[in-house]
Amino acid sequence: MVDEPLDNLDRRILHLLQVDARGASDTAIADETDVTGTTINNRITQLEEKGVILGYNPEINYEAAGYPMRVLFICSTDLSRRSEMAEQALEVRGVVNVREMLSGEENLHVEVVAEATTDIKQSTEQLDELGLQLVSSNILAEEHVQPWNHFHQELVGEPDALSDRESTEK
Template structure:
């Protein structure tokens, strides 16, 4: 990485980590990229230090884990308070993720889990008490996460270029 710009090696490392960060070692990635494992570890450390890699997260099947209700709660927050309210929403028991949206009135999305509708109602009430205006609630059947394939494309071959 130079001047905050990822090169093709960094992008490839990110791609392979997105596939299975826990089950992919530096040796595995090094072998795929024809690099030394120490080079890959150094690159990963740099990506972590720069904040590009913010963490390694589990992909949980909440239904199998005993939380059959997985919901997205869509809220509106005053723009001047959006960051603070989104941060405080993360502290509500049962909230698993919070997204801040930069456009429109629906500008805070909260993912939450529960065993019952009463638990989801409690979460919604706590979000309301924080000052978030709940616009919509959606029960999610399942969510699938996948790696960004653009990390494997060279910059010259990226979709949308005129070459």
């Protein structure tokens, strides 16, 4: 968790990284934000150290990579074991994503990528062996993702000029 709230510069950096993390060099972000590359580098390092930026992951077209099967398993487990089961599910062959739901019966969503239905069957068996109750499964056709667009919006009442912290980093 962050010790202090994000300011406009932090939010703009996060937005630009979401739009294109690979192409967003310190210099390119500096040009967009009107601060120095050093300031951007320092801010990104701080955001990483605070756990705001967790990593940089490529978006994969699994079908183009030879893995046309994508299945979303809706599972149930005891709420007290949900995090433990999520970690164990990540070890199952083909699992690329596990989402923990806050509450309810269908509290783990497990995404599996595979080359063929036989691979999906193997993953299903492994999830069952973990003790997860498989409620339903759905073949995923397409996924549409976009950057969260509120990072770049300024808060009402917040000055447009650089804050004291930003001006000292220049």
